[in-house]
Amino acid sequence: MPTIFIDNKPYNVQPGQNVLHAAVSHGLNLPYFCWHPALGSAGACRQCAVQHFKDESDTQGRMVMSCMTAATEGSRFSINHPTAKSFRADIIEWMMTNHPHDCPVCDEGGECHLQDMTVMTGHNKRRYRFKKRTFENQDLGPHINHEMNRCITCYRCVRYYRDVAGGEDLHAFSASNKVYFGRFEDGPLDSEFSGNLVEVCPTGVFTDKTFRAYYSRKWDLQTAPSICQNCSLGCNISPGERLGTLRRVQNRFHPEINGYFLCDKGRFGHRFVNEKNQVKVVHPIGPLIKEGLMIGIGSPRASLEANYALRKLVGADNFYDGHTELEHRLLSKIMEILSQHPETASLEDVRNADAVFILGEDLTQTAPMLALSIRQNLYKRAQDGAGTQGIPDWNDLAIRNAQPELPKVVYLAHDIPTKLDPLVTHKISTDLESIQDWIPALKAAKNPVIIAGTSLGSEPLIRMSIELRKMAPQAKLCYVLPAANSFGLMLLKPKSTPLLTHRGETAIVLENNLPLSTLSHLHNIIAIDFLESETTKNATLALGCGSFAETTGSMVNNEGRAQRYYSVFERREQRPESWRILRDLGDFSWQNIDELCAEFAQEFPIFEPFLKQVHNTQFRIDGQKIARQSPEFSGRTSMYTNISLHEQAPLQDPDSPLAYSMEGYHGDMPPDLASSYWRPGWNSVSAFNSLSHATSGVKLKP
Amino acid sequence: MVSILKGLWLVFKHAFNKPVTVQYPEEKPKLSPRYRGRIILTRDPDGAERCVACYLCSSVCPVECISLQATEDETGRRYPKTFRINFSRCIYCGLCEEACPTTAIQLTPDFEMAEYRRENMVYEKEHLLISGPGKYPGYNFYKVAGLSIGGKAKGEALNENPPVDLRSLMP
Numbered sequence: 041m042p043t044i045f046i047d048n049k050p051y052n053v054q055p056g057q058n059v060l061h062a063a064v065s066h067g068l069n070l071p072y073f074c075w076h077p078a079l080g081s082a083g084a085c086r087q088c089a090v091q092h093f094k095d096e097s098d099t100q101g102r103m104v105m106s107c108m109t110a111a112t113e114g115s116r117f118s119i120n121h122p123t124a125k126s127f128r129a130d131i132i133e134w135m136m137t138n139h140p141h142d143c144p145v146c147d148e149g150g151e152c153h154l155q156d157m158t159v160m161t162g163h164n165k166r167r168y169r170f171k172k173r174t175f176e177n178q179d180l181g182p183h184i185n186h187e188m189n190r191c192i193t194c195y196r197c198v199r200y201y202r203d204v205a206g207g208e209d210l211h212a213f214s215a216s217n218k219v220y221f222g223r224f225e226d227g228p229l230d231s232e233f234s235g236n237l238v239e240v241c242p243t244g245v246f247t248d249k250t251f252r253a254y255y256s257r258k259w260d261l262q263t264a265p266s267i268c269q270n271c272s273l274g275c276n277i278s279p280g281e282r283l284g285t286l287r288r289v290q291n292r293f294h295p296e297i298n299g300y301f302l303c304d305k306g307r308f309g310h311r312f313v314n315e316k317n318q319v320k321v322v323h324p325i326g327p328l329i330k331e332g333l334m335i336g337i338g339s340p341r342a343s344l345e346a347n348y349a350l351r352k353l354v355g356a357d358n359f360y361d362g363h364t365e366l367e368h369r370l371l372s373k374i375m376e377i378l379s380q381h382p383e384t385a386s387l388e389d390v391r392n393a394d395a396v397f398i399l400g401e402d403l404t405q406t407a408p409m410l411a412l413s414i415r416q417n418l419y420k421r422a423q424d425g426a427g428t429q430g431i432p433d434w435n436d437l438a439i440r441n442a443q444p445e446l447p448k449v450v451y452l453a454h455d456i457p458t459k460l461d462p463l464v465t466h467k468i469s470t471d472l473e474s475i476q477d478w479i480p481a482l483k484a485a486k487n488p489v490i491i492a493g494t495s496l497g498s499e500p501l502i503r504m505s506i507e508l509r510k511m512a513p514q515a516k517l518c519y520v521l522p523a524a525n526s527f528g529l530m531l532l533k534p535k536s537t538p539l540l541t542h543r544g545e546t547a548i549v550l551e552n553n554l555p556l557s558t559l560s561h562l563h564n565i566i567a568i569d570f571l572e573s574e575t576t577k578n579a580t581l582a583l584g585c586g587s588f589a590e591t592t593g594s595m596v597n598n599e600g601r602a603q604r605y606y607s608v609f610e611r612r613e614q615r616p617e618s619w620r621i622l623r624d625l626g627d628f629s630w631q632n633i634d635e636l637c638a639e640f641a642q643e644f645p646i647f648e649p650f651l652k653q654v655h656n657t658q659f660r661i662d663g664q665k666i667a668r669q670s671p672e673f674s675g676r677t678s679m680y681t682n683i684s685l686h687e688q689a690p691l692q693d694p695d696s697p698l699a700y701s702m703e704g705y706h707g708d709m710p711p712d713l714a715s716s717y718w719r720p721g722w723n724s725v726s727a728f729n730s731l732s733h734a735t736s737g738v739k740l741k742p
Numbered sequence: 743m744v745s746i747l748k749g750l751w752l753v754f755k756h757a758f759n760k761p762v763t764v765q766y767p768e769e770k771p772k773l774s775p776r777y778r779g780r781i782i783l784t785r786d787p788d789g790a791e792r793c794v795a796c797y798l799c800s801s802v803c804p805v806e807c808i809s810l811q812a813t814e815d816e817t818g819r820r821y822p823k824t825f826r827i828n829f830s831r832c833i834y835c836g837l838c839e840e841a842c843p844t845t846a847i848q849l850t851p852d853f854e855m856a857e858y859r860r861e862n863m864v865y866e867k868e869h870l871l872i873s874g875p876g877k878y879p880g881y882n883f884y885k886v887a888g889l890s891i892g893g894k895a896k897g898e899a900l901n902e903n904p905p906v907d908l909r910s911l912m913p
Contacts, residue, residue, distance in 0.1 A: 140888020140899075144796035144843040145820050174888065174897040176905045189888040189896070216913055218906045255812040255820075257797045283811065674800040675809030678828040681864045685830070 042113040046090075047120055058434050059106035059117055060088045067730040069721055070119050071128055071157040072107060073194040073242050077729060078300045078416075079204065080423075080436035081107035085194050086131050087157065091121035103127060110432055129161045137168040138217075139243075140189045147185070147251065148244030151258040153724040154192060157242075160721055175220060181228025183308050184237060185249040192243055193219045199436065200240045204301075206415045206463070207231030221245065232408045232459075235307035239291060239300075239725050250308055251288040256280070258723070259672035263715040264698055265292060267595055267605040268306040269341065269588050271407050272521035273297065273387065274597025274737075275306055278715040279589055281609035283679065286313040286589050292715060293728050296386040296735050297597070299416075303408035312587070317572045319584035321615055327627035328353075332545035332563075338362045338534050339551040340523035343593025344602070344647070345633060346585075346618035347525075347532050348640045350550050353626035358544065361534035362552040367522050368536040370494045370502060374519050375530050375742045377506045382741040384599040385489040385516035387413040391420060393516075395485035397478060397508060398452045399492040400470045400501040404459040406493060407520045407598070411460055414450060418463060421446055451478050453501070470496065472504055482512045493520030521598045528596035531646060531742060548625070549575055550618060551585065566625075568618050586615035592633060592695040593617065594654070596740060602650035603737040604712065606696045608668070612680075617695075632657055633695040650738040655713055659697035660705075666697055666713055667704030676702075712736035773851035775877060778834045780852040781827055783867065784845065784876035786883070791871065792846035794883060795822040799838035799847050807831035808838060817892030819884065825870060829855060830863035844883035848876040 041052045046063060053062035058081055063070045073085035083105050091101040092109065093116040103124055106117065118124065136158065143149045158164075175188035198221060201210040209230045213220040223229070229237075237246035261280030268275040268289075275298035278290045289310050291302045328334075336354035338347045339362040351359040361368045378384065390396060390413040403411035423433035425444025433439075448465035452458070455470050466481075468474045482488055492505035502519075509515050521527055537558055546564040553573040559565055567579035576582040585591070589608045596602045623630050630636040634656050641648045677687055690701040697713065698704075711734050717727040764771050773779075786792045795812030813823040838847050857863055875881075890896045897904040 141886045142888050144798065144883070145794045145887060145889050149796065171901050171903045172888065174902050174905045176896055177890075187889070214906070214908045218908065220906070220908050253813065255795075257801065259801060260797060672801055674797065674803065674806050676806040677831045678807045678809040678826050678864070681828045682824075682826065682866070685828075685860050685864065 042111060044111045044114070045116040047118050048116075053111040056432060056434075057111050058432070059090065059104075059109045059111045059115075061107075061434065061729075062111045063090075063106060063119065064729040067719065068119060069160055070106060071132070071160050073153070073157065073192060074196060075107040076196055076200070076240065076300075079196060079199050079240075080434040080439075082195060082199065082437050083108040084437075085192070087128060089124045089127045089131075091118040091124045092116070093118065108435065125161075129163055132158055132161045132163045133167070135192045136163060136166060137170075138173040138189075139192070140172065140174075142187070142190060142244065146187070146190065146244040147247040147255060148190075148241075149257070151724045152244060153242035153726050154190075156721060156723055156726070173217060178222045179226040180223065180234075180246075183249055183304060184229060184234055185247045185252055186222065187245055187247070188220060188222065190244045191219075191221060194242060196240050196242065197221050197237050197246060200236060201229075201231060201234070203436075203440070204416060204419055205231050205233040205236070205412060207234065232304050232404050233301060233412050235304045236291070236301045238307075242724070242726070248288055248307075250311070254285065254287060256282040256287055258716075259670045260674055261287060262609055262668045262673070262700070264606040264608040264668050264696075265713055265715040266588065266608060267524070267597075267603050268302070269524045270305045270309045271409075272524060272526055272598040273407050273409050274524065274595060274601060274603055275302055275409055276603075277302065277306060279310060279608045281589065284609065284611050286310055286608065290725070293731075293733065294711070294736065295733050296388040297601075298387065298409055299391075301409070301412060303412065305408055310589070312571060313589045315571055318615070319567075319569050319572055319576050319582050321584040321613065322581075323616075325583065325621060325624040328625040333543065334358065334546045334548065335360060335544040336548045337537065337550060337552060337554065338529050338532065340521075340526040340529045342525065342551040342618055343591070343595060344525065344528045344532075345593050345636055345640070346550060346622065347529055348644070349619040349622035349626070349628070349636065350548060351532055351534075352628065352639075352643075353622050354548065356533070359532070359534050360537050362529065362550070362554070363522060363526065363537075365536055365538045366497050367494055367526075368534075370497065370499060371521065371526060371530050373499060373502050374494075374521075377502070377509075377517065378519075378600065379742045381506070381509060381517055382600070382739075383516050384739070385491075385518040386599050386601070389487070389516055390414060390489050390491075390518065391416045393417060393485075393487050393489040394421075394447065394449065395481055395488040396450050397482060397488065397490045398450070398454070398460075399472075399490070399505055400453055400496040400498055401491055401493040401520050402454060402456070402458045402495065403491070403520070406495045410491065410518070410520065414460065414463065418446060418449060421449060448481065451481065470498065470501060472500070475504065478508075479511060482508060482515065485512065486514065488512060488515045489518055490515050491518045491520065494522050495520060519598055524597070525595040527598060527600055527742075528594070528602070531596065531644070531740065548622075549579070550622075568621055570615070583621050584615055585618040585621055590615055591617040592693075593619075594650070597737075600740045600742065601737040602647065602740055604654050606698055606713075607693065610691050610700065612683075631694065634658070646740055646742070650740060653738050655697050655710065657695060657697060661707075661709060662705055664705040665693075665699035666709060667702055667706055668698050668700055668715070669702040670716065670718070671702055671706060673702040708732065710734075710736070773853075775851060777851035777853075778836045778849040780829075780850050780855055781832070781838065781865075781870065782848055782850055782872050782876060783825060783870045784848055784872055784878075785874060787875055787880065788882065789873075790819075790884075791821050792844050792875075792883065793822050793825065794820050794844055794846070795825075796843060798841040798843065802837045802841040804835060804837065805831045805833055815892070818889065819891035822867060825867040827865045827870065828863065829865055830860050845876070845878040845881050848878070850876075
């Protein structure tokens with residue numbers, strides 16, 4: 041590990057890092073714009089200038105851009121040197137000559153990298169007396185708001201959108217002081233990953249349009265660590281709530297899953313939490329009087345805890361799978377494969393693989409972040425290719441200029457055109473006649489990944505995945521599953537639904553919308569769900585439960601990684617967890633999630649490593665619970681005074697080490713409990729650079 | 743002895759001074775316009791709401807008695823949908839006025855706010871919003887900001903050039 045000296049202090053840095061990355065990782069206040077940990081350096085904004093010294097006796101040095109300078113052993117730099125300092129202040133002043141007077145009405149205000157950097161360099165008065173340049177905005181569709189006046193031309197947006205996400209409809213137009221980032225004409229952005237522009241843009245050019253109509257500042261949002269519910273990948277998200285409504289979802293860094301990015305489905309697909317057609321909460325619920333045979337139908341979108349509670353209530357013999365019959369068959373096959381080959385590929389493995397074989401999955405539709413990981417993989421391959429020419433992997437523009445020849449990485453079997461087609465080296469049809477052509481490449485690859493899934497409902501494709509795996513023992517398997525907790529539900533060994541035909545008199549349907557024909561023979565249906573559905577409308581008794589944003593539970597993603605999501609908020613009219621409803625129905629004694637999980641781990645030892653590692657309700661840091669609200673959270677004494685003048689005590693959360701309060705622990709914490717990034721001087725998402733990038737979650741072996 | 747007489751004389755003299763005490767409430771005291779009393783929301787010289795719902799007043803408030811919810815009209819002009827001040831908590835420190843970037847929120851010399859019911863101390867937007875510009879007659883935030891709103895297109899704000907023609911080849 042090389043040591044460099046910054047302002048005469050030694051710092052250990054990662055080999056191959058640039059000076060800027062090293063400095064911000066150590067929490068030093070060095071301003072920058074165009075660099076991003078996932079995009080590398082462009083050296084375009086000139087903001088990260090530092091003084092580079094020849095040796096210890098050199099006091100004058102020469103100015104270098106820290107993002108374009110390798111941190112080599114013993115090299116000496118200064119951030120606080122007056123020359124570099126005044127240079128950086130001048131750069132900011134130039135950038136601000138055309139920046140509009142918008143901060144109060146800008147959605148980025150309060151979490152703006154440009155604001156932070158301006159304060160950091162000390163610029164506070166516009167000395168430039170001339171008129172400001174203006175631009176017309178474009179309508180970029182329902183998700184992204186465009187305000188081009190605020191642009192500082194760091195080029196991060198097009199570098200992300202085109203080079204990483206593979207979008208083609210965002211460009212840089214015009215020249216000199218008129219550079220414009222947008223589309224050829226108004227219209228929604230094509231890419232499924234356009235939402236990341238909100239976080240990539242260091243200022244307010246691209247902001248979240250869905251958040252705009254019901255806006256709140258960052259410090260007013262109550263956040264908690266959560267898991268995306270929209271597909272089986274289990275990306276880490278940080279939803280924000282204010283006044284009882286979920287306002288927005290932001291990315292939560294997880295090194296092995298989503299990294300720095302989210303797909304649009306995950307970022308914008310959370311509005312159902314605020315829907316009006318919620319199933320009514322029934323309170324109190326007495327113990328169920330059992331008459332005849334009672335069966336339970338589990339759910340791949342309910343938590344492990346809820347599914348376990350249902351299984352416990354109805355008994356293992358009467359616990360059925362909420363997947364369809366076909367899905368159940370495919371999933372059983374996948375589980376059988378994974379019990380022999382438990383080495384599944386995470387998204388980070390896909391990003392680092394030297395060959396990816398996709399069997400019948402249209403990834404941009406079924407698991408979008410997997411598609412982005414493949415695009416990031418090719419981006420990395422370009423870095424490696426340029427590396428052979430002596431170009432460091434962070435030097436983005438040099439890599440692009442070198443135009444290294446890309447190795448053949450992506451192999452796809454699918455019958456319809458998919459969005460990944462332009463990247464595919466070899467595409468075959470799903471009858472797999474010409475799969476022989478893949479075998480030399482598979483055998484030659486060092487760390488290939490084989491992706492298959494349930495979306496086409498084809499068992500031969502899944503069988504082929506294991507055939508390929510047998511040919512290449514170094515390969516890792518990756519299966520795209522139907523829903524967020526499909527893996528977890530299968531671990532509870534439910535029976536396939538068709539087996540329930542003409543069985544039982546009463547069914548409890550947990551968070552699921554089933555075809556009514558499946559249930560037609562039953563006398564009583566008890567449905568537990570958050571939103572109304574055909575099943576809840578036709579049920580004898582419909583019991584309302586809370587959505588993922590107001591409950592705490594665990595899920596197992598497609599690689600078998602068990603993770604816990606924590607409730608972000610409680611409504612004024614609280615909605616109970618599904619497992620609490622089932623507890624009351626079954627007259628169990630669990631008071632909180634720990635008590636349930638203790639029993640759960642005993643019955644299913646497979647979950648024990650996870651339940652041991654997860655932070656239980658007794659976990660405290662410095663004797664405190666972790667605060668969900670920021671120390672600047674406002675309006676406590678007036679938020680609800682239209683309802684009652686008497687301020688309520690903060691709600692208690694019996695199921696997590698987090699508190700619904702601004703009081704509690706705010707500092708460094710384990711990555712699975714951290715839901716917002718902040719450190720002094722860094723209010724934007726860029727604060728993540730200096731935080732712990734440790735992994736979280738426990739991989740289970742079926 | 744002399745000093746005692748001096749003191750007595752001073753007290754005696756004061757008996758003939760004009761009294762400072764005002765016969766409130768029959769007689770009202772004279773207060774400076776800078777006096778920090780009841781909080782109002784003002785309008786800009788065009789008669790439109792000044793508040794842009796930036797949340798700075800609520801975040802700076804030491805007793806957290808201000809809460810609001812931003813929304814915007816069809817032209818993109820942002821304004822508070824609700825704006826509430828709980829005057830039973832307010833300490834009249836004036837930090838909200840100091841933080842306000844648009845001079846919308848202002849403190850006035852009115853201090854006669856006593857109520858029999860505490861609920862009546864909670865002022866909603868309709869109780870706060872007045873029809874004039876208050877202490878700062880000239881300022882109009884949207885005339886300075888780069889955001890385009892109804893009646894003001896891009897490039898029409900103060901000190902702005904007309905929007906760039908991207909198809910022009912001129913430098």
